[in-house]
Amino acid sequence: MNAALLKVQGLTKFFPITTGLFRRTAGGIKAVDNVSFEIAEGETLGLVGESGCGKTTTGRLILRLIDRTAGEMQFNLGERGIDLGTLSRDELRRFRKHMQLIFQDPFSSLNPRMTVLDIIAEPLRAHKYGNRAEIEDRVRWLTQAVGLQVEYLRRYPHAFSGGQRQRICIARALVLNPKLVICDEPVSALDVSVQAQILNLLKDLQRELGLTYLFIAHDLSVVENISARVAVMYAGRIVEMAATSELFHHPRHPYTEALMNALPKPEPGARTGRIVLPGEVADPSNLPPGCAFHPRCRYARDGCREATPKLRALGHAHLCACHRAEEIELGGV
Numbered sequence: 001m002n003a004a005l006l007k008v009q010g011l012t013k014f015f016p017i018t019t020g021l022f023r024r025t026a027g028g029i030k031a032v033d034n035v036s037f038e039i040a041e042g043e044t045l046g047l048v049g050e051s052g053c054g055k056t057t058t059g060r061l062i063l064r065l066i067d068r069t070a071g072e073m074q075f076n077l078g079e080r081g082i083d084l085g086t087l088s089r090d091e092l093r094r095f096r097k098h099m100q101l102i103f104q105d106p107f108s109s110l111n112p113r114m115t116v117l118d119i120i121a122e123p124l125r126a127h128k129y130g131n132r133a134e135i136e137d138r139v140r141w142l143t144q145a146v147g148l149q150v151e152y153l154r155r156y157p158h159a160f161s162g163g164q165r166q167r168i169c170i171a172r173a174l175v176l177n178p179k180l181v182i183c184d185e186p187v188s189a190l191d192v193s194v195q196a197q198i199l200n201l202l203k204d205l206q207r208e209l210g211l212t213y214l215f216i217a218h219d220l221s222v223v224e225n226i227s228a229r230v231a232v233m234y235a236g237r238i239v240e241m242a243a244t245s246e247l248f249h250h251p252r253h254p255y256t257e258a259l260m261n262a263l264p265k266p267e268p269g270a271r272t273g274r275i276v277l278p279g280e281v282a283d284p285s286n287l288p289p290g291c292a293f294h295p296r297c298r299y300a301r302d303g304c305r306e307a308t309p310k311l312r313a314l315g316h317a318h319l320c321a322c323h324r325a326e327e328i329e330l331g332g333v
Contacts, residue, residue, distance in 0.1 A: 002041040002075060005212050006062070006180060011035045013054075013061055013069035014236070029285045032056045035071070035234040036311070039180070044206065044213040046227030046244070048220060048259070050281055054236040055216045059182040063099055064092055066115060075099070078178070097127055100173040104185040106165035110157040116143070117153040120171045127176060132212060145208075146171045147201060156261070163194035174205065182214045187222060199226050220263055224248055229317075232256050235282040235292040238311060242318040249332040252320040254297045257330040291323065299328050 003131065011212045013032040016025045032054045038046045060066050062073055064084060073084040077098060087095060100123075103109035110119055120139045129135060140150050146167040157165055166186060173181055183202070185193040203226060205211060217223050223230055224244055231241040240253040251257045261275040275294045282288060291309050294300040303323050311321040 001133060004038040005041040006039045007073045007074040009036050011061055011073065012069045013057055014069045026286055028237045030287060031284060032061060037231055037238065037240055037241065039212055039214060042210055043229055044227045046223035046230040047214060047216045047233060048218060048223050048230060049233035051218065053233040053280060055233050056184055059184055059214060059216055062244055063101055063182060069272055076292060097176040098178050099180045100178040102169055102173045102181060102183045105189055106162055106169050109169055110165060112157055115154055115156055116168055120175055122214045123172065123176050142171045142175055162190050163197060166190060166198055182217045188219065195222065202226065204241045221260055235287060236284055239320065239321045251321045251330050251332050252314055252318065254299050254327045254330065255293050260333050299324055
């Protein structure tokens with residue numbers, strides 16, 4: 001594996017809950033709670049979990065779109081490491097060309113009053129990249145690289161399908177030649193056939209341009225297709241992380257097992273025991289004591305209700321936060 005491009009250590013984000021006329025703080029929402037991981041250069045790390053688990057907030061914290069409560073985010077650019085959390089506003093603006101975001105919704109993330117040329121060229125103009133001819137040459141090359149025709153550059157977003165709009169979003173994200181791209185559920189709003197095309201495009205661009213992805217999704221089949229490693233989040237914490245094949249075939253956390261069990265089976269007549277999780281997703285403003293998953297876990301014991309499990313190594317590069325990970329046998333895909 002290559003050297004780590006991004007190291008996240010103890011990343012935490014609490015949103016205060018205020019009440020009353022004077023907006024007194026009455027509590028807090030633990031959106032991201034002590035999250036740590038690394039992404040090697042050229043690697044794709046998948047980040048999965050239910051809606052509201054904190055995966056999108058994690059991506060926005062790394063990009064400094066919102067400020068952290070605690071933790072460190074080190075970006076290794078060449079031989080020097082840069083603490084993203086300490087960059088000033090001007091330094092962050094200059095550094096953003098190394099980190100870009102592909103949004104989930106290709107319809108609302110494009111300005112309907114701008115042509116495709118202006119949309120893709122906007123980051124270049126913001127960072128004062130060359131003259132007009134150099135900007136247009138860069139845009140034309142990238143337009144073809146994402147599978148669009150150069151003739152489309154004078155059109156407006158309403159003239160394109162969802163898949164074509166997402167290709168425009170990808171071109172805009174890559175036009176500054178970033179090192180790290182955070183993909184925030186980039187195919188969830190697309191048809192299944194179009195999803196496959198966009199995923200293949202992202203993999204081709206990664207090989208060609210040497211990109212590193214943090215791929216955020218809730219669809220496990222999509223994550224399996226593109227990721228080298230997968231991290232599973234629940235209630236703001238990473239509960240399991242391993243290589244994709246290892247995680248899918250040998251999960252060690254009961255929540256991961258339930259996610260795998262929910263995947264559609266390729267054989268229509270296959271009969272397998274369905275795992276139905278009782279209750280609701282843990283409330284991030286009022287988490288249960290001990291393991292946050294224990295009210296829904298069929299393997300929970302008294303110890304699970306008392307102490308919060310730490311993310312620990314169970315084997316080669318397989319991390320899990322479960323008190324009973326060594327005792328229980330779980331089913332994978």
